[in-house]
Amino acid sequence: MPAPEWLRIRRDKDVPAEDASLWVKCPKCSEMLYRKDLGDNAYVCMRCGHHFRMHAYDRINLLVDSDFVEIGDHITPGDPLGWVDRRPYPQKLEADREKSKLSEAIVTGFATLEGFPVALGVMDFNFRGGTMGTVVGERVTNLLEEALRRRLPCIIFTASGGARMEEGMLALMQMAKTTQAVERFMSDGNLFVTVLTDPTTGGVSASFAFESDIVIAEARASIGFAGRRVIEQTIRQKLPDNFQTAEFLLEKGHVDMVVDRRQIRDTLVRVLDYAVDRKRLAPALKAVPEFAGA
Amino acid sequence: MPAPEWLRIRRDKDVPAEDASLWVKCPKCSEMLYRKDLGDNAYVCMRCGHHFRMHAYDRINLLVDSDFVEIGDHITPGDPLGWVDRRPYPQKLEADREKSKLSEAIVTGFATLEGFPVALGVMDFNFRGGTMGTVVGERVTNLLEEALRRRLPCIIFTASGGARMEEGMLALMQMAKTTQAVERFMSDGNLFVTVLTDPTTGGVSASFAFESDIVIAEARASIGFAGRRVIEQTIRQKLPDNFQTAEFLLEKGHVDMVVDRRQIRDTLVRVLDYAVDRKRLAPALKAVPEFAGA
Amino acid sequence: MNVIVEREKSLSALESRIEALRERDAGSDEVKQLESKVEQLRRDMFGNLTPWERVNMARHPKRPLSSDYLAALDAFDELHGDRHFRDDPALVGGFAKLRGRRVVVLAQMKGRDTKENIRNNFGMVSPEGYRKAKRLMELASRFRLPIVTFVDTSGADPGLSSEERAQGEAIAACLVTLAKVEVPVVASIIGEGGSGGALAIGLADHVIMAENAVYSVASPEGCAAILWGDAARAPEAAERLKLTAADLEGFGIVDEIVAEPIGGAHRDGARFVEKMLDAVDGALRLLEPLAPDALREARYQKYRRIGAWHDDAATRAVSGA
Amino acid sequence: MNVIVEREKSLSALESRIEALRERDAGSDEVKQLESKVEQLRRDMFGNLTPWERVNMARHPKRPLSSDYLAALDAFDELHGDRHFRDDPALVGGFAKLRGRRVVVLAQMKGRDTKENIRNNFGMVSPEGYRKAKRLMELASRFRLPIVTFVDTSGADPGLSSEERAQGEAIAACLVTLAKVEVPVVASIIGEGGSGGALAIGLADHVIMAENAVYSVASPEGCAAILWGDAARAPEAAERLKLTAADLEGFGIVDEIVAEPIGGAHRDGARFVEKMLDAVDGALRLLEPLAPDALREARYQKYRRIGAWHDDAATRAVSGA
Numbered sequence A, B: 001m002p003a004p005e006w007l008r009i010r011r012d013k014d015v016p017a018e019d020a021s022l023w024v025k026c027p028k029c030s031e032m033l034y035r036k037d038l039g040d041n042a043y044v045c046m047r048c049g050h051h052f053r054m055h056a057y058d059r060i061n062l063l064v065d066s067d068f069v070e071i072g073d074h075i076t077p078g079d080p081l082g083w084v085d086r087r088p089y090p091q092k093l094e095a096d097r098e099k100s101k102l103s104e105a106i107v108t109g110f111a112t113l114e115g116f117p118v119a120l121g122v123m124d125f126n127f128r129g130g131t132m133g134t135v136v137g138e139r140v141t142n143l144l145e146e147a148l149r150r151r152l153p154c155i156i157f158t159a160s161g162g163a164r165m166e167e168g169m170l171a172l173m174q175m176a177k178t179t180q181a182v183e184r185f186m187s188d189g190n191l192f193v194t195v196l197t198d199p200t201t202g203g204v205s206a207s208f209a210f211e212s213d214i215v216i217a218e219a220r221a222s223i224g225f226a227g228r229r230v231i232e233q234t235i236r237q238k239l240p241d242n243f244q245t246a247e248f249l250l251e252k253g254h255v256d257m258v259v260d261r262r263q264i265r266d267t268l269v270r271v272l273d274y275a276v277d278r279k280r281l282a283p284a285l286k287a288v289p290e291f292a293g294a
Numbered sequence C, D: 001m002n003v004i005v006e007r008e009k010s011l012s013a014l015e016s017r018i019e020a021l022r023e024r025d026a027g028s029d030e031v032k033q034l035e036s037k038v039e040q041l042r043r044d045m046f047g048n049l050t051p052w053e054r055v056n057m058a059r060h061p062k063r064p065l066s067s068d069y070l071a072a073l074d075a076f077d078e079l080h081g082d083r084h085f086r087d088d089p090a091l092v093g094g095f096a097k098l099r100g101r102r103v104v105v106l107a108q109m110k111g112r113d114t115k116e117n118i119r120n121n122f123g124m125v126s127p128e129g130y131r132k133a134k135r136l137m138e139l140a141s142r143f144r145l146p147i148v149t150f151v152d153t154s155g156a157d158p159g160l161s162s163e164e165r166a167q168g169e170a171i172a173a174c175l176v177t178l179a180k181v182e183v184p185v186v187a188s189i190i191g192e193g194g195s196g197g198a199l200a201i202g203l204a205d206h207v208i209m210a211e212n213a214v215y216s217v218a219s220p221e222g223c224a225a226i227l228w229g230d231a232a233r234a235p236e237a238a239e240r241l242k243l244t245a246a247d248l249e250g251f252g253i254v255d256e257i258v259a260e261p262i263g264g265a266h267r268d269g270a271r272f273v274e275k276m277l278d279a280v281d282g283a284l285r286l287l288e289p290l291a292p293d294a295l296r297e298a299r300y301q302k303y304r305r306i307g308a309w310h311d312d313a314a315t316r317a318v319s320g321a
Ligand SMILES: [Zn+2]
Pocket: A026, A027, A028, A029, A030, A031, A045, A046, A047, A048, A049, A050
């Protein structure tokens, strides 16, 4: 089915070139990888299958049919606590914007996947370690509310170090805020899918990441509530290597599937195909978005 | 509040005198107990607290304010499989009737507890080891349906060796039948409480016993799905003494409370008082029962 | 020892002799005679099976397993885990397509060999398996997908740790959920239907049973041990328990029987699997038009009727069949 | 070392001296002088606490605990277990009566002594504790009983086995349930509110906080360790985290503060507990008349607003407070 008129191109954003070198060394197997080949392989090591962390816009490009309409990018962080540690919080944000070419730790918008219109959120570890502050909470909530209005399925890729300390309790409260939005969205019968990528921990793992209908874990991702070091301190022994990996979680029954990044798009399309009644989506496809960003 | 007119006396049934002797020996502590004292102490050993198994009508007398209207006693067992093992099934039933002074392994009816009108079911291990055949399933279902019609709370005391082999798959299907009745009853917002007494195992433990709002286990009762001997054969070692006891299950989180038999009535009254809106019950109190048995 | 396997051995000498002869001279009278003799023997041996023989058929090592049915679906995407404790490989579930239709499938997984059986606990499901099933039933109901189950288990896992994790509660929760769901549920008893552990995914709007499958309140061995203290009297117990498809159809417990080829489903496994899927498809086609309330009411009444008791008040016998 | 306890020691010599004098001559000028001196000292020491001092107040060994609040209820009947795995003593719940009203109570249980703390895992809740909480929230909603929670935990249990049993999912499930329930929810932060582990039972229509309680996204020690690699800088971190009741009221996170006597709630524990229960009662009285939909909408909007962000499209700052 053709992409509806409102799915306008938003892919002209600057994609970061963090490291200009042509070659990248795999941190797992030490293979030297040609950057372009790596990009063509969805940032998965051609030799050992190691999944490199991925930029939000690269991820989006990997998923969508053609167009992506970003919403919520007008929502940007403040400094409610007047936070200073080694540097003031606004300076840290500025540095992160510079480094990541992102306005915050999540990108949200609409797109089609194999013709299925979806609301899509992608977190990025490059921005403040993917921590959830007010803006992440607000953008996720906004995305779910807009998806609910259109009765679209919603897919969120998580990557997060937890709640953002620099916004204190306002950050923690985003767990409550996003949860309420998820609950309202799902209660209306809409499909919610989360894809947990490396790493998904803390407040995000204890809120929307595990509140979805289908929880997909990206292969080899590290996923858990408490940090590894905290647990090691608690139990006073080293944890096994596979602890908190996607594969470990599958065995422990926490996630529906573990999927190699190169199969994630196809998997999502199949899940949409199973769970979404196309008849229900028909009006959504025709809907004109009224959100400010489109 | 006075017992309504329809709560007519049904306590003139013969209560069994299985053993005419005046003294009973406690199987736990070997104390010789005077039978009348034991009855006055709710059949709990005055020395060690051992809970003797109890006759259904004795149990009912221990609970109700004054009157008990039995329903479902017109539902009596057939012999659908033409079952014979050492003896034909009808002969076994006859012997059980003789021994237990009961028409089947459960007694069902209506009563008030401290003024609260309730539907009440009490299983009895003396009849075919409390096994659930067609009649138990039918009486439980009937009780829940009548309770639903009147929007009364329902309390069932379980004591069961599981599904009744002599009725084959018809017995197993009572798990499905009673479950549907429970589901329909609870979906309408009515309170369902089960009290698991010694022993509650097999098909009853895997259906209505654990489907209630509040699961109370009588102190020291043995409760589980698989039989102790089966498990010992499976794991090829002896099980610890406390395995499958009420107290073990409390630790494992399976039951809401473990209550000494002498406190069960008070506990039930408190639960009714917490969970039941008396306003909701007012019409029920006035209702005239239309069931055949009353 | 499986009595069917034993009997097949005695046939196989004859069968290989025919095979050898056929290679030399397919149309000869000798071959034809032998072929009709084998055919007759097969009919004699397998044409009219006793309940105990059916128990052995249901446990036959070559019988089609849930894995064969899953493989024959148009598509299957497994969904794992109870979200709390463990993914139980003894009960597999997920999204599937069956004859083009989107469904949620749940299946009890006996293994084909020892390795698989150890992995899958011989198809005996643990509480977390039933809790996964419950979760997927709710998912199906949420997205209005019919539920299709394949029952094949000697019973729920009777181990120590399953008891510690509330096996009874787990089965009960499955039953409640199946009573509640607002979508069609079709269960197929494909091999062994072992007691409550089978029923946990067997409460359905339409129950289909393979001709030689068995479905019993207790295993014949267990029953014999209880009754006579002698598990060797299992054949006798099998007789009494009325565990065959025909018996259960008579009781109103089974709605449809899928006939097996003479000698059992494994003699033409792939085709039998297709026949079973056709039956499931047919049942779904009839159930799908029903509104959720009508569907649930019919399900309620189906089980409401099952049983055989006397109603002394009405002075008439009431029976469900 | 608890800085409040240390400070109290320096007072206690003076206090016992007064006590001794008072026995001899209650009305003497010396006694009066000393009494007013102590009063002054107490005001100086405790009148205007820093965030770090409040952290220590919240952790004071004599501070009223959940067990004290439960004991002060008109009635309390504990309900145990998650029905699946274990009863977690770190989170206690059950039916209760509060000022004559039927409610369901959930409380995080720090222990009063080492034995209790070991039993209760120092009030750090495991997944099965949160799953029990979820079950009881659903029970409350089913029977239209308000939910009253007492929050006092340094955080969710960070152990190996809690991770294995999906701690994140367990907390998330509590949050979803609190978002869903159709009855009033009132949360009281009585001591330490440690991060997500506290919020799991803290999402509420009305959040009350004891004046010297703290509620933080991370422990000051943990925060200092992350920021400066030095847990000893916790007092500084406490300052930055804005974890006091006054701060949180300013952010719209806390709706009501219950004042403590000078020197902390433990100086008049029984009365403070009653004051807190009065506050809960008052909140319930306001919430009870609301229809379920209105209640849930108000709850949604309460959290919907929380945060502080810029809206570049609207070129205005949006803030929740
Ligand atoms: Zn590599």
